[in-house]
Ligand code: G3H
């Protein structure tokens with residue numbers, strides 16, 4: 001069965017590794033992610049954004065994640081990514097999600113606390129874990145775009161009080177990463193991660209994990225990051241592979257001819273992230 005993130009995040013924080021949230025966008029993503037995790041015996045999180053949920057349909061989303069859990073026997077969480085309301089979170093929980101993120105970062109601070117608290121109360125009553133977000137993460141995800149200069153970093157004192165008042169199981173704070181690929185390199189504020197992580201018992205979540213240099217990922221984990229989200233790198237791997245094949249072979253028409261190599265490319269991406277995050281052999 002699908003499990004709450006509390007099945008593996010406390011161990012991640014204690015032993016200084018991070019569990020990957022790999023976003024699911026279709027069947028090939030679901031298959032590639034679980035295949036990589038099975039090879040490396042790693043727990044993982046299927047992240048599903050509201051846009052991806054609309055694309056796949058909630059029934060197919062849950063069925064694919066449950067099939068992966070059954071087939072692999074791994075601890076897998078099915079997690080709503082950047083949930084925008086209490087209603088969406090409850091809809092996902094009722095459908096079988098084992099974890100939800102409420103992204104109240106665009107609300108004023110006190111309002112974010114109040115809304116997050118309500119979701120934590122309802123979710124915890126059903127054994128479902130919750131991720132909250134503070135500060136704004138730059139870049140574009142689905143249709144949500146945040147200008148780089150508007151991406152304001154989380155303030156440590158505010159993040160600590162946010163945790164204390166809401167009781168979230170994982171805390172996403174803006175520390176300099178952005179959704180999508182980077183034109184240069186991100187400027188990660190490790191001091192913010194360290195300060196907040198040292199003061200709270202749950203791990204910090206790093207969003208925008210695609211394109212972050214390996215060394216920066218390692219330093220972030222050492223500072224207190226225990227969950228890292230990756231989506232764009234898998235999207236790029238899939239699309240580049242397909243583009244390459246259909247460009248070279250104008251006669252190809254069987255989707256399996258290009259989706260099989262595309263899926264293989266994603267398996268490689270996910271395997272490299274699992275090894276980098278150190279979650280291999282932690283299932
Ligand atoms: O919530 C999802 C992630 O933060 C994905 O970010 O597409 O830059 O890997 P990414």
Ligand code: ZN
Nearest residue numbers: 179207208229
């Ligand atoms: Zn994100």
